[in-house]
Amino acid sequence: MPTIDFTHDPATRSWVESAQGHPDFPVQNLPLGMFSSHGGKPCPGIAIGDKILDLRAVAPLLPADAAALLDLVTDDTLNALLGAGEGALRTLRHGVFALLTDTAQAEEVRPHLHAAVDCTMHMPVAVGDYTDFYSGIHHALNIGKQFRPDNPLLPNYKHVPIGxxxxxxxxxxxxxxVIRPVGQQKPEQDGGEPRFGPAARLDYEMEMAIWVGKGNALGHPVPIGEASQHIAGMSILNDWSARDLQAWEYQPLGPFLAKNFHSTVSPWIVTGDALAPFRMAQPDRPAGDPKPLPYLWDDEDQQTGAFAITMEVHLHTTRMRDAGDPPVRLSKGPMSAMYWTAAQLLxxxxxxxxxxxxxxxxxxxTLSDAEDATRGSLMEISEGGKHPLALPNGETRSFLKDGDEIIMTAYGDKAGAVRIGFGACRAIVRPAPAIGK
Amino acid sequence: MPTIDFTHDPATRSWVESAQGHPDFPVQNLPLGMFSSHGGKPCPGIAIGDKILDLRAVAPLLPADAAALLDLVTDDTLNALLGAGEGALRTLRHGVFALLTDTAQAEEVRPHLHAAVDCTMHMPVAVGDYTDFYSGIHHALNIGKQFRPDNPLLPNYKHVPIGxxxxxxxxxxxxxxVIRPVGQQKPEQDGGEPRFGPAARLDYEMEMAIWVGKGNALGHPVPIGEASQHIAGMSILNDWSARDLQAWEYQPLGPFLAKNFHSTVSPWIVTGDALAPFRMAQPDRPAGDPKPLPYLWDDEDQQTGAFAITMEVHLHTTRMRDAGDPPVRLSKGPMSAMYWTAAQLLxxxxxxxxxxxxxxxxxxxTLSDAEDATRGSLMEISEGGKHPLALPNGETRSFLKDGDEIIMTAYGDKAGAVRIGFGACRAIVRPAPAIGK
Incomplete structure (x- = not known):
């Protein structure tokens, strides 16, 4: 279990001026990503204030054990570095923390800081497999109610982390x-011909991305008590969804084309050590809910396995952009809306x-909490399109229109800890292509 | 569309003696794989008779354009070679075909043939994404009947290639x-506690593996008329399944732990050109079935998009092995049991x-045809365990026991064409591990 160490001391300041009070990237965060500047190759970097530190460039200034870890960054991905485990990530964190807090080294390090606005961010890893869980019980309830008003949750939900x-x-x-997907949609009448065309019910889903660090061998399960050691960090995930494609295709084998046309992740991996101060007890299960099976239950995980992270979704329509209006917040909710901890999922x-x-x-x-203002998708906010959302500029939305930008943010939010953030997860919806034969 | 060219001439013989009349690997086949011998590194190879040709070793003997393609085999995988497209694979095929049929070159090539029995086969590619379809309509009917006797096929089945x-x-x-998976299973009674332990209903599924060659960019659909150009070749796939895990977990998002513990593929990729003589018309849809939407319909694909490939499943139990008995055939059926062509799936x-x-x-x-003897899984053969299969040695099977070996084979089977095969897809079931906390 990561501990809250000196790198979290709220009194510690970096000599990088913009890091002080930065809503996302104070020196207590130090998230990992792959960036490039001026058209160069992707390089491993760490966000600090409004700058990105080029890790390879400062390797000679790092302790040897930290510098050696950068040799793991091959093929323009952080996979192998994450795979080295939480101890390795801590070594790198401590080395970089020392560099960025020691004013004596500022002069040598400063040339290797790039203005983030001038950099391009890349996928931090090559994702081998992507698994999407369904741990937001209020989301499951909100969606389930639309299909089964009397029985929204299926019998397995409170026993099995569905994914x-x-x-x-x-x-x-x-x-x-994000390019609007095209596909088959449910016939107007049962037994009729399916409709075909651009998805009319395009939606976002507010999720957190959990990155696997150390792996496990085939046939060798990870015990719940060790699961958190296999989690390298987190980002924000927007799991774009075409509700009309999904409704027609998903029986009996689950979502397919409704989900696989695009998923967006924020570029920075906030590591387990950075998140340590935001650990909290998993909220108690409501009275009457079953206790999970032993392979899913660990007392320490129950006491520390949830995270005090607040997530927000904002919408910026074309008309808002043209008028110079700011984005409108669609929701704000806690990550602790998860019915299962990250360790339980793993x-x-x-x-x-x-x-x-x-x-x-x-x-x-998708993480929605009990209150309406926390709903993590338009499917929930508009109740399947029945109650379009009225926007301040007079527009309405049941689902997304071309030109809409969805901007998700998230941040660790706990009394006594320095706020750290994930940066933005954003994308604009573009029109569907014409489909040839 | 690949054409039937000189490499399919039944009269052509290789100077590799074992290739004549070889049930899988005559010179008309020339499948691609990754092999190693004597503990060496994986190398690209081609099967010929009971030998494997080391492609890198004979590169200097190949035409320059064919030899250059071998530079694409990096990272011990054939991904980039497959991605070069059907034209590239044809260039390599023709070059190797010439080498193996020209007796004047036999002396130079022969040292680079390895006895297949002395070689280790490796995964031919690093699979980026694995999609499993549900195109065997008789399988869908057989399974559907067990859950919905009056309405076995869902309304979308004949419109949507479900996957x-x-x-x-x-x-x-x-x-x-294959290690028997452990997991949650449905409670004995509704509302009860789920059971937990090794899967008791472990099953195989007889499928064919379709390998993507040339890819497509995100947002750029592949038109049906071009889809076959994106298929590099085929292998055999055993999609191991734990039916008891599946029954409890699969609602509402589909199979997960019931399927992801192991999937087995045969090591050789039989290319599109090798399969060309076995192309056949897609069987007519039964009267009354809907015509697919235009994006799924291409006249040439309907005329040539199915394959005359026969698939067999054999079971070898521990007791059979101990007694020196041969494996028992569980099924034999045609790949044309697919309701959709490979091009339609893509x-x-x-x-x-x-x-x-x-x-x-x-x-x-899973590909089952209409007749009982063609059923591609034990779930179908034993009708969900209700009618255990009696084996010749007195054993019975509803589902697989530890020690059982499943051996799948498949071969192109058409009058006038030289039979080619895929080699075996085999694996033995091993006991479940103990699950710690």
Whole structure:
């Protein structure tokens, strides 16, 4: 279990001026990513204030054990570095923390800081497998009510961390446009011909991305008590969804084309050590809910396995942009809306012997809490389109229109800890292509 | 569309003696794989008779354009070679065909043939994404009847090539043991506690593996008329399944731990050109079935998009092995049991803009035909365990026991064409591990 060490001291300041009070990237954060500047090759970097530190460039200034870890960054991905485990990530964190807080080294390090606005961010890892869970019980209830008003939750929900496999190839980093998918939709009448065309019910889903660090071998489950050691860090995930495609295709094998056309992740991996101060007890299960099976239960995980992270979704329509209006907030809610902890998701995933590899992505599932203002998708906000959302400028939305930008943010938010953030996860919806024969 | 060229001439003989009349690997086949011998590194190879040709070793003897393609085999995988497209694979095929039929070159080439029995086969590609379809309509009917006797097929089945995402990390090449998965199973009574332990209803699924060659960019669907150009070749796929895990977990998002603990593929990729003589018309849809939407319909694909491939499943139990008895055949059926062509699966997969990458794996889904002897899983043969299969030695099977070996084979089977085969797809079931806390 990561401990809250000196790198979290609120009194510690970096000599990077913009890091003081930065809402996302004070020196207590130090998230990992892959960036490039001036058209160069992707390089490993760490965000600090409004700058990005080029890790390779400062390797000679780092302790030898920290510098050696950068040799793991091959093929323009952080997979192998994440796979080195939490101890390795801590070594690197401590080395960089020392560099960025020691004013004596400022002069040597400063040339290797790039203005973030001038950099391009890349996928931090090559995702081998992407699994999307369904751990937001209020989301499951909100969606379930639309289909089964009297019985919204299926009988397995409180026993099994429900999940399914997503598509790795179409995961993109924040900033890349989302192209509206085309596909079959349910016939107007039962037994009729399916409709075909651009999805009319395009939606976002507010999720957190959990990155696998150290992997496990096929046939060797990760015990729940060790699961958190296999989690390298977290980012924000927008699991774009075409509700009309989903409604027609998903029986009996689950979502497919409704989800695999694009998923967006924020570019920075906030590591387990950075998140340590935001650990909190998993909220008690409501009275009457079953206690999970032993392979999913660990007392320490229950006491520390949830995270005090606040997530927000904002919408910026074309008309808002043209008018110079700011984005409108659609929701704000806590990550603790998860019915299962991250460690439970990982332990469940591997209990059958399934092997997880460094850089694998576990989505939490859409996280909505009990209050209306916390709903993590338009499907929930508009109740399946029945109650379009009225926007301040007079526009309405049941689902997304071309030109809409969705901007998700998230930040650790706990009394006594320095706020750290994930940066933005954003993308603009573009029109569907014409489909040839 | 690949054409039937000189490399299919039944009169052509290789100077490799064992290739004549070889049930799998005559010179008309020339499948691609990754092999190693004597503990060396994996190398690209081609099967010929009971030998494997080391492609890198004979590169200096190949035409320059064919030899250059071998530079694409990096990272011990054939992904980039497959991604070079059908023209590139044809260039390599023609070069190797010339080498293996020209007796004048036999002396120079022979030292680079390895006895297949002395070689280790490896995964031919690194699978980026694995998608499993459900195109065997008789399988869908057989399974559906067990749950919905009056209405076995869901309304979308004849319109949508149903599929879902599988797990890439746990795909293994033929020969690697399968470890029985552990997991939650449905409570004995509704509302009760789920059971937990090794899967009791472990099953195989007989499928064909379709390998993606040339990929497509995100947002750029592959038109049905071009889809076959994106298919590099085929292998055999055993999609191991834990029916008891599946029954409890699969609602509402589809199979997850019931399928992702292991999938086995045969090691040789039989290319599109090798399969050309076995192309056949897609069987007519039964009267009354809807015509697919235009994005799934291409006249040439309907005339040539199915394959005259016969598939067999054999079981070898521990007791049979101990007694020196041969394996028992469990089924034999045609690949043309697919309700959709391979091209239709690929076109559907990309119609929403989803990008396919070289080396991606599309499973056909379990292929059973109408007759009982063609059923491609024990779930179908034993009708969900209700009618255990009686084996000749007195054993019975509803589902697989530890020690059981499943051996799948498949071969192109058409009058006038030289039979070619896929080699075996085999694995032995090993006991479940103990699950710690």
């Amino acid at each position: 399914y496999h997503g598509r790795s190839s179409s995961i993109r980093v924040s900033g890349e446009d 332990a469940h995933h591997s209990v059958n012997g399934c092997n997880l590899r460094p850089g694998d992505l576990l989505g939490t599932g | 879902y995402h599988g797990r890439s990390s746990s795909i293994r090449v033929s020969g690697e043991d 076109a559907h997969h990309s119609v929403n803009g989803c990008n396919l990458r070289p080396g991606d794996l599309l499973g056909t889904g």
